[in-house]
Amino acid sequence: MNDQIVISFDLDFTLIDNTEGILNSFKYAFQSYKLKPIDDAILEKTIGEPLQEVFCRFTNIEPNLLIAAFRDYYRKKGIYQVKLYDGVIHVLSTLKENDFILGIVTSKKRELAVKLTKYLKIFPFFDFIQGESETIKYKTDPLLKEFFHTPFPPQNYNYIIVGDHVTDRNLAEMLNCPFIGVLTGHQSNSTLKNGTLSYVEILSHISDLGVKIIKNVIKSSKRKKVKN
The missing domain is CATH 3.40.50.1000 (HAD superfamily/HAD-like)
Structure with missing residues (x-):
């Protein structure tokens, strides 16, 4: 039963x-590797997906590098922008x-x-x-x-x-x-x-x-x- x-x-x-914190984390990751920024409206639609899939979709850089940068910002600042x-x-x-x-x-x-x-x-x-x-x-x-x-x-x-x-x-x-x-x-x-x-x-x-x-x-x- x-x-x-x-x-x-x-x-x-x-x-x-947590839109603000996540978008700022994406921006930090892209800026860290001097990549062209992605429009916020596009990135918002990816929230909830695995980060590896998202970064592979938008760049050719090793995704784990971008994930590390993303999480570095999010852990220090983005987590509180919620x-x-x-x-x-x-x-x-x-x-x-x-x-x-x-x-x-x-x-x-x-x-x-x-x-x-x-x-x-x-x-x-x-x-x-x-x-x-x-x-x-x-x-x-x-x-x-x-x-x-x-x-x-x-x-x-x-x-x-x-x-x-x-x-x-x-x-x-x-x-x-x-x-x-x-x-x-x-x-x-x-x-x-x-x-x-x-x-x-x-x-x-x-x-x-x-x-x-x-x-x-x-x-x-x-x-x-x-x-x-």
């Missing part, structure tokens, strides 16, 4: 607006009060994600924070299945992934669980919803998320699995 619910959130454009979306504290407080297990899976380095959540005073809400590490490199890394299944075996727990990007939805697909997409990123409703077997619920903003929606998503997802 699946009784407990594990809700895993993305960070950027889901819980936080703000929580309105309503985040209320949402997390309400879910925690209702005994949901809350976590984060992000493409950021884990230590940066921990530092950021502590800076924003939301760290105590989360039971786990997983980011890029020596063993886990991206959101659909097969090792993430083990990361979820070991402490939260699927026969006893329901999972929900919440995020703004297709990579978050792909994580939901890998875990065979529902996905709640928020439209505060750069992905459209149709992009987040179409072409997946997972049950998908779309919200305009994270502040729309509540206990009733979570429970309805679990029920609807189970009905969809029965039909399939």
Whole structure:
């Protein structure tokens, strides 16, 4: 019997607006190697993707060099150029009060994600924070299945992934669980919803998320699995 619910959130454009810090980190990386700057509007659409993929798309320079420069700026300055979306504290407080297990899976380095959540005073809400590490490199890394299944075996727990990007939805697909997409990123409703077997619920903003929606998503997802 699946009784407990594990809700895993993305960070950027889901819980936080870190646009300024990320764009400035990109600018610093490009300037460090005297590369032509990329338009902010183009770079914004890449937020949430693995840095290696982004830098390979725009340059021929060894991506690890640019990633190191990016992270150097972000660690020192960019991490503080951030703000929580309105309503985040209320949402997390309400879910925690209702005994949901809350976590984060992000493409950021884990230590940066921990530092950021502590800076924003939301760290105590989360039971786990997983980011890029020596063993886990991206959101659909097969090792993430083990990361979820070991402490939260699927026969006893329901999972929900919440995020703004297709990579978050792909994580939901890998875990065979529902996905709640928020439209505060750069992905459209149709992009987040179409072409997946997972049950998908779309919200305009994270502040729309509540206990009733979570429970309805679990029920609807189970009905969809029965039909399939």
